[in-house]
Amino acid sequence: MSEILLEVKDLTTSFQTSEGKLTAVQNVDITIRKGKVLGVVGESGCGKSVTSLSIMRLLPKNQGFIDSGKVLFEGEDLVALDELEMQKVRGNDIAMIFQEPMTALNPVFTIGNQIGESLTIHKGLKGEENRKVCVELLKKVKIPRAEQVIDEYPHQLSGGMRQRVMIAMALSCEPKLLIADEPTTALDVTIQAQVLDLMRNLSKESNMSVMFITHDLGVIAEMADDVSVMYAGRIVEEADAVTLFDEMQHPYTRGLFSSRVMNVKKGETLQCIPGMVPPLNNLPRGCAFAPRCKQCMPICEEKMPELLEVAPNHKVRCWLYDERRENQ
Ligand SMILES: Nc1ncnc2c1ncn2[C@@H]1O[C@H](COP(=O)(O)OP(=O)(O)O)[C@@H](O)[C@H]1O
Ligand SMILES: [Mg+2]
CATH class of the missing domain: 1.10.260 (434 Repressor (Amino-terminal Domain))
Incomplete structure (x- = not known):
């Protein structure tokens, strides 16, 4: 394992809304290694951008709040910095690019x-x-x-x-870390591939870490050394990229994978995960993916599974892999 550059520990972020307080990111742990690309993947609304904005401390003022957790950058907790110190980090150590460059230029x-x-x-x-x-x-x-x-x-x-x-x-x-939030989503496929290639090479050349956010598991396959899969504000699976693609276990990760166009043979219909990401004001009691899961068991609707290590450096949040379900 190479050295760790940034570690998000038990991050919980909420928004004050007209409907009260809504939690968008819950107990999230993320590790970014020096010089490596971490891919963060999940459908729209799963909390990827809110996680990156929390790291950068760029949540909308008076709306978004970090309730708890740490963001350790080279061991220093960014959550504890004042705005002036944080501006230095943003200018010198961590840079960010977004989906639509026209709005940022x-x-x-x-x-x-x-x-x-x-x-x-x-x-x-x-x-x-x-x-x-x-x-x-x-x-x-x-x-x-x-x-x-x-x-x-x-x-x-x-x-x-x-x-x-x-x-x-x-x-x-x-920067030591580049956070790229869906940077190629608005581009056509050929241009997207070129930009991805460029980012990957730049990361290698200058030993820069990248947190790469996308809803597309195929982009992750091309880019990432490590992968964190997010669903409804939580990490549901994480592993190094080779392990993840060889041995993906969470039904959500599998669903994302099989809904990719590239995996569809001629004449076959595109498999989508039925249903939608639940809204923050109506999260299910148990596993948030349970209502859409083909392998849903009674316990899944009752209790949130924990993120468990199923193999070295491979964690999954799913009752299918948790033997304790027998005793519940
Ligand atoms: N300013 C905000 N006020 C209230 N809710 C928000 C705000 N920004 C994001 N959210 C909610 O937080 C959740 C996660 O959003 P986001 O991180 O943008 O998803 P993703 O980047 O994975 O598509 C969504 O349910 C979204 O509606
Ligand atoms: Mg987003």
Whole structure:
């Protein structure tokens, strides 16, 4: 096992809403190793973004709150930092990219202005030196015509190129961790594959850890060294990627896998997991996946299973693998 960079311990995050307090992330543990890619996967609404926003301490003000838990980054608890200290971490150690780069890029400034500003803030670079490093960063993320693109505006670039610019901006502070929240979901399949390839190579080259969030288990297969599967605000399965794909156990993970288009042979219909992720104000009493699970047993509707180690470095939250169900 390589060294650990970030450890989320027993994180619980809630929102104050008109319906009262709703818990979006419950008792989540996550481990990110140095230089490795952790894939976090689950359907929409499972708490992936809320987990990453909790790590970055970017939950919407006066709405989202970390109720309990720790986020240990190189041993230091980010939850305990004040806003000013946290800003330093965001600028220097952890960077984040989102699904829609157009919303994160300012339409009235050139690409060079925007990457340049980040280089001025984080590295103190000005003038010619600043421009030189900007071009180097654009080349690093494989943007063709980097010397011209630096003077262009976001709307002049394609979606894939804009996402590369976002990655270049994120890399400008040489972060130890890059959090990428569905960064390729809005791109078409070919461009998506290129951006994934780029991110994976960048992580290897500079020994940067990546927390890669997606709803697509196929993307995880291409990217991740380790995988955490989330359902209704909790981790339901986790393992290194090889183990997970060889021996996936949770019915939810299996469902995600079999609903992938690639696994469908010609003439076969696409298998989806029937039903929907339960709303936060109406979570089932037992396992949150029970209402959609083909292998549901009576105990599953009564009691939430624990996340248990079923093999070394492989954990599953499911009564099927918990012998204690006999005594319940
Ligand atoms: N600002 C908010 N106020 C209330 N509920 C929210 C807010 N943001 C997210 N949620 C809820 O938290 C849950 C998890 O959301 P999210 O982390 O965005 O899911 P994912 O990223 O896995 O699609 C969802 O039920 C969502 O509706
Ligand atoms: Mg999300």
